[in-house]
Amino acid sequence: MMERLWNRKPSIQAPRIVGRLALAPLLALASPAIAASEESTSAPMYYLKTFGPKGDITASLTWGLLAIAAGVSVLMSVLVIVAMFRNGRSSMATPGSPLPIAHPPGGHRWIYLGLALTTLVLIALVIWTMDVLAEIDEPAGEPAFTIEVTGQQWWWEARYVDPDDPSRSFVTANELHIPVGEPVRITLASRDVIHSFWVPALAGKTDVIPGQTNETWLQADREGVYRGQCAEYCGLQHAHMALRIFADAPEAFQAWWDHQLEPADEVPEGSELLAVGERQFRLQCGACHAVRGTLAGGEAGPDLTHLMDRTTIASVTLPNTPGHLSGWIADPQHQKPGTTMPNPDLSGPELNAIRHYLETLD
Known part of the structure; x- marks a missing residue:
C-alpha cells in the first residue's frame, strides 16, 4: 500500500x-x-522515450520518420543553395527585356530520378507503418485481466474484471495499477462526448467514443508512475482530465488488488x-x-x-x-x-x- x-x-x-x-x-x-x-511523476507526457513494448515499437517508427524528414529537408536545402550559386553566374536580363529561356540537356533525368526515389521512400514508409500497426494490434501474450475504462467529463472510471472470478471485480477511478512485465487489456467507452485515452510513455492514443467500445492494451516493463491524458478536446476542463498508471511489481500489484476488494x-x-x-x-x-x-x-x-x-x-x-x-x-x-x-x-x-x-x- x-x-x-x-x-x-x-x-x-x-x-x-x-x-x-x-x-x-x-x-x-x-x-x-x-x-x-x-x-x-516518474514519466512525463513524452512519447519519444517509452517504457513498454507497444510504445517502443511506435517510438522507433517515430524516430525513423523524423530522421527521414530531416534528411529530406537537408537535401532540399543543399539543392536550392547549389542552384542559387549556379544560376548566379548567368547574365541578368536588362530592364524591360525577357529573361532567356534555356533547356540544358539532362534536366528531365533529375526529375525522373527524384520522383523514383520519392516513390520508393513512400512505399517503404507505408510498409513499415503497416507492419508496426499489425505488431501493436495485439500483445505477445494473452492479458490476464481486463480494465473497463469509461471516460466522462472530466474523469476516468476503471472497473477491474477478473475473467476467472467475477466476484473479484471492483471499481476505482483516475489512478490505475498494472503489473510490470504483463500485458493488460483496456476497453474504452464514453458516457457523454468523445474523449481519447493516451499514456504516451506506454502506448499511443485510442479514441473513446459514445455508443462504441474500443480496445487497446498496455504493458510497462519498468516500475514507475506514467501520466496519461485525455487527448481529444472534450469541454471546459479537458486539460484537467488526466490519469496515472502505476506499474507495480507483480506481488505488490496482487496485494493492491486484494486490498481494493475490501x-x-x-x-x-x-x-x-x-x-x-x-x-x-x-x-x-x-x-x-x-x-x-x-x-x-x-x-x-x-x-x-x-x-x-x-x-x-x-x-x-x-x-x-x-x-x-x-x-x-x-x-x-x-x-x-x-x-x-x-x-x-x-x-x-x-x-x-x-x-x-x-x-x-x-
Missing part, C-alpha cells in the same frame, strides 16, 4: 461563519497551479467526529459517490471506498492532502469550473467531519 503523503491534524470546531472564513487558506492551498508544481472499515464506536462525518457524507455526497460497505451507493461520481490509497484527487488535478481535499469538497467549482460536482452547503464543522471520515477510507 502506498505511503500517505499527509499528516493528520487535530480537528477544530467552530461556529458556521468562522468555519466559512477558515476555508480561505484551504482554497488557496488547493490552487491547481500550485498543485501542478508540487506533484510530478469494503470500507466501519466507524469505530465512540468516535463522534467520524460518526458525524460518515452521516454527513451519506446525506451530502452518497447520492453521487459510493463507499462499499456503507449506505452510500451513488454512481455519478468516482467510487471513494479506498480514496486514501490515491495520490491525487479531481482526476490528477490536485494532490491528495488534507488542505486540497477540504478545498475540493468545499468549492469544486473554484478548482475545476464546470465540473458536475456541485458546491455543497457545508459549515466549517461539517466539512471538517466529512474530511476526517474520508481520511479513514484507505
Whole structure:
C-alpha cells in the first residue's frame, strides 16, 4: 500500500461563519497551479522515450520518420543553395527585356530520378507503418485481466474484471495499477462526448467514443508512475482530465488488488467526529459517490471506498492532502469550473467531519 503523503491534524470546531472564513487558506492551498508544481511523476507526457513494448515499437517508427524528414529537408536545402550559386553566374536580363529561356540537356533525368526515389521512400514508409500497426494490434501474450475504462467529463472510471472470478471485480477511478512485465487489456467507452485515452510513455492514443467500445492494451516493463491524458478536446476542463498508471511489481500489484476488494472499515464506536462525518457524507455526497460497505451507493461520481490509497484527487488535478481535499469538497467549482460536482452547503464543522471520515477510507 502506498505511503500517505499527509499528516493528520487535530480537528477544530467552530461556529458556521468562522468555519466559512477558515476555508480561505484551504482554497488557496488547493490552487491547481500550485498543485501542478508540487506533484510530478516518474514519466512525463513524452512519447519519444517509452517504457513498454507497444510504445517502443511506435517510438522507433517515430524516430525513423523524423530522421527521414530531416534528411529530406537537408537535401532540399543543399539543392536550392547549389542552384542559387549556379544560376548566379548567368547574365541578368536588362530592364524591360525577357529573361532567356534555356533547356540544358539532362534536366528531365533529375526529375525522373527524384520522383523514383520519392516513390520508393513512400512505399517503404507505408510498409513499415503497416507492419508496426499489425505488431501493436495485439500483445505477445494473452492479458490476464481486463480494465473497463469509461471516460466522462472530466474523469476516468476503471472497473477491474477478473475473467476467472467475477466476484473479484471492483471499481476505482483516475489512478490505475498494472503489473510490470504483463500485458493488460483496456476497453474504452464514453458516457457523454468523445474523449481519447493516451499514456504516451506506454502506448499511443485510442479514441473513446459514445455508443462504441474500443480496445487497446498496455504493458510497462519498468516500475514507475506514467501520466496519461485525455487527448481529444472534450469541454471546459479537458486539460484537467488526466490519469496515472502505476506499474507495480507483480506481488505488490496482487496485494493492491486484494486490498481494493475490501469494503470500507466501519466507524469505530465512540468516535463522534467520524460518526458525524460518515452521516454527513451519506446525506451530502452518497447520492453521487459510493463507499462499499456503507449506505452510500451513488454512481455519478468516482467510487471513494479506498480514496486514501490515491495520490491525487479531481482526476490528477490536485494532490491528495488534507488542505486540497477540504478545498475540493468545499468549492469544486473554484478548482475545476464546470465540473458536475456541485458546491455543497457545508459549515466549517461539517466539512471538517466529512474530511476526517474520508481520511479513514484507505
